Amino acid sequence: MLLPLLTAATLLLRPSLAVFADEAWSVDYHFALLGEPRESTTFFHQPNPALKASLIYTLSEEGALGAVNPRDGSLVWRQPLQENSYSHNASFLRTGEGRDVVVSGIGNEIASWSADNGRLVWNVRTEGELRDVEILELSNGKETAGAKDAVALSAGPRPAVRRIDGATGAVKWEHMLDGSDEPYQVSASSTHIYAILLHKTMLGYLKLRVVSLDPVTGTKMDEYTLSSENELATADTIVSVGANSASPIIAWTDAAHSTLKVNVIGTKSIASFNIEKHGEETVERVRLHAPYHVNSLSHFLVHYETATSHWAEVYHIDAKNGKVAKAYSLPKLPGKGAFSTSTSDANVYFTRITRDELSTLSSASHGVLGRWPIGPLGVAGGVGEVIEPVHAVSEVSVKGDAVSAIRTVFLLSTGDWVLLRGGNAIWNRPEMLASTIAATFAAPAKIEALAEQLQAEAHSNPVSAYAHRLTRHLSELQRLPAFLVTLPQTLVKGLLGTSEDDVASDSFGFHQIITCATRSGRVLALDAGKPDRVLWNRQVADLKPDQSWQPRLSSPKPGVVTISSNAATGIQYNITDGEQIITTLPEDVEADAAAPRAVQYTMTNGALEAKVDSNTAWHFAPAQGEYIHSLIPRPVNDPVASIGKVLGDRRVLYKYLDPNLALLVTVKNSSSIASFYVLNTVSGAIIHTNTHTGIDITAPIASIVSENWFAYTFTVEAADDSPKGNHLVMGELFESLVPNDRGPLTGKSNYSSLETGTEPFTLTHTYQIPETISKLSVTRTRQGITSRQLLAVLPDSHALVGIPYPMLDPRRPVARDPTKEEQMEGLVRYSPVLDFDPKWYLSHQREVVGIKDVVTNPALIESTSLVFAYGLDVFGTKLSPSFSFDILGKDFNKLQMLATVAALAVLTFVVAPLVTRKQVDQRWKFM
Amino acid sequence: MKSLISLLCATLASAASLSITILPSMHLSNPASLPPSTHAVLTGAPGVRYDTPIRRDNSFKFPDIAGEASYLLTIHSRDHFFPPLRVDVTKAADGTYAETISAWQTFRGNEWSNKGSPYGTANNGVLAIQIQAASQKEFYQTRGGFDILGFLKSPMILMGLVSVVFIFGLPYIMDNMDPDTKQEFEEMQKKSPLTGSQGAANQMQNFDIASWLAGKK
Incomplete structure (x- = not known):
């Protein structure tokens, strides 16, 4: 009896270490996005003048530069120029006709990129922020062979116009613009370069000052101010400043949009x-x-x-x-x-x-x-x-x-980007997903209905449960004819592996609905099992261009998603069609009143303060010069199947399981020190603390708490005993380090962390990791039986890795080989370097760029956790950290099974007459 | 040209420059096939970080590395691993503007002072080094599928097959033998040390454990 149990246990413990070749590309999905394109930085261009095929180039709102194939909408190449920052900064993307490069300008960097493969050709940094970049198209016919030069206008304390060599990126000349006028744009005609500056008059109106420069030497040729009278109050009403045309123009309107004024640059009329x-x-x-x-x-x-x-x-x-x-x-x-x-x-x-x-x-x-x-x-x-x-x-x-x-x-x-050939839509790219700032999983209503009914049967008296069951079965019987009709089709499809299960017939819980809130105030939904299209997409918040919101999404019950932000309390939406659910009273008022959170903590004035019914319970203030970097609590829904860890010799180490754990990170800017505290958020007790020096505070510090362990990563400067690089610290909390002993909690079934001060025992291990981790997450399964995987976002490799827990186990023996018992547990000898095996890359060959957060949710079956990562790109997959033990995976060959059955059947038919003959012969012999 | 650049660097600013060229190697025969997302990161003192994408000529350029410090150079690519390097920028001993810049291989999990093979040193502040891919990333695990030949080759199956042949084949052969050979064969079997009446196997089979335990000889 014990043996199969043990094998089952070891099977569960043994982690799945890899992405399988037959599951990659089909189980996972990825939208390689650019963000919503800007009108001024989007164009068709032929990367290779010899070939007629053109690509679509864009520099998006998210600061990502990329080329898209107009044939199918696939991404050819992409360069995120402004990582994890969104601003209303001006950005520029220019190209010369028949050139094999595109020139981008964003922030204070001008760069030239190879148009066909996205490699860098040159880049130049300017002192001040860029105001405009143009390509110089001189019509004198001399400079048509090589790359075309670029002209850049930069602001800052020393505004200047620079001409940059198109081949090398060297500055050919620069012209400093005097005065305090705000540089606005640069415009090039075939003979002149014009710098347009905004001159503020005494009355607060703007006047346009035009400085014309010689394109060859950069010397000033002329300067004049356009009499725009009192029309221009802000730069917003300047409609356009043209460039690269035979007669570049500048156009503006008054604030009321009643007159349009046009000036051909170079003339004063x-x-x-x-x-x-x-x-x-x-x-x-x-x-x-x-x-x-x-x-x-x-x-x-x-x-x-x-x-x-x-x-x-x-x-x-x-x-x-x-x-x-x-x-x-x-x-x-x-x-x-x-x-x-x-x-x-x-x-x-x-x-x-x-x-x-x-x-x-x-x-x-x-x-x-x-x-x-x-x-x-x-x-x-x-x-x-x-x-x-x-x-x-x-x-x-x-x-x-x-x-x-x-x-x-x-x-x-x-927010969709659509290509039309004639009037027919060929493809669409859901670029609004690139600005996702919050996301959550929600189960469709139908799936949970059965679970609810079963629950009702389990919790009522036997007679009514039986009646309930009978009526349920009778109502199910009505669907039998329809089911029988589709049965052959389902069988054939299942056999060939082509079955396309949908939300309605999802028995494994893979078809959960992911709702994403975008920066522009829209909320949209994707089906995690069939993510190729957006289910619905609606404007939820009316935001002005400069407004931002901090949406929080949650799913209080199946089929419903609640969206709340700082400005508004939760509004519920139907998950299947995005329809707002109108309720006169919030449904869970009573539930709220019944179960108030005993201790609530908030951040005030850079310190944490916890309250019980308006009385201060505890207070956490960081030390002088430090500030709170992040606070990560243990997830609310974090089921744990076993309260202990079974050792190789069948003894048990008890886990310190407290639902109120949180990991707090404080940093000291002046001396690059970071302190990590594991807190009990009810009592305010500090359970474990660790301080690291030489930390790069500008680099991401990721942290997570789950079950009875915590993890955090940081970038550290070289010290005498440790090299420069990235570290991951893994800590695990136990009630006692003596097996089969619960320490002070022995024999207790209940305890209060306010009354008994139980100090857990903490084991930690530090690992050196090859690169920065920007975000940590963990897989979640329904019962918590399946072993967990730590999910880490690698911003430098553009990847998401799943690190199996045994590789990080703080109980890995140090400086000795594991004993037989430890080997049985699956522990391996500690080594300070933890390299990320490429087989752990959940994103495998996909390049997942700009991920900001990873959300996970259990599927209906225990083995599987759904993963959804968002940021610039959107990536999702299904993970079975302990292999798919409760579902037939892709490795199960149905045809092979059928072939075996058929072969056995044939064999039986062949052998049957022989056996009967033998039996008959035997009867004759003995009787 | 090079001297001109160094002169320019020396006069304009006291900034070192580093360029890294990727050479073809066993793991990467054509560096031009590297995706455009390949980039190099130079990590300096806390807060100092330079990041540059790959150029058209398979190189990375850090044109102005400000300040004397020890840097960690890592190259990230989708399909290949590159060894981490240590880059040191130090002030020239003779007090000129130019800086000494040197690069070595470094090892994760070792002291920072543990330097590997040198990649180059330049006294004029302009260093150009060459680097090769260390290995290719193998992302995919192939499943152990069912292989009929491999299945038959496994020793257990082979042993089973041999015993099946003996069990079913031998009686058949015995039946088909002509009486003389059969007699001869039986004689031989009787005489053989293993299966004869005095054979080891027979003795083993007839071993009386009770009498042995009782001490009978």
């Missing part, structure tokens, strides 16, 4: 146009779309937007005298629209995208060259939400007088 009011509504936004090539016609389109409609006007610039004149206007249409500009030789085409139609016009005349109704986009929105286009870029090829092919990639108000 300002053309003024009245913005016609279409109806009652005020114009909310004016945008300008102009071609970006020196050789193109100087035509541009002005796009007006009100709350409910939009229209546009096309203007022409006379190249000879610089006169701006209106050519034609496009009709007003309801809803939002987007315009894109494309060029072909000198011709300029404008493409208009509305809610339901795509049309292309030539800039020269108002005749429509092509018109396509937009087909279904395959994008999920909220209930009753109208999905609007936000901005677009197009690639148009024109034959004669008609558009032969058009590809448009545009951003929708939902």
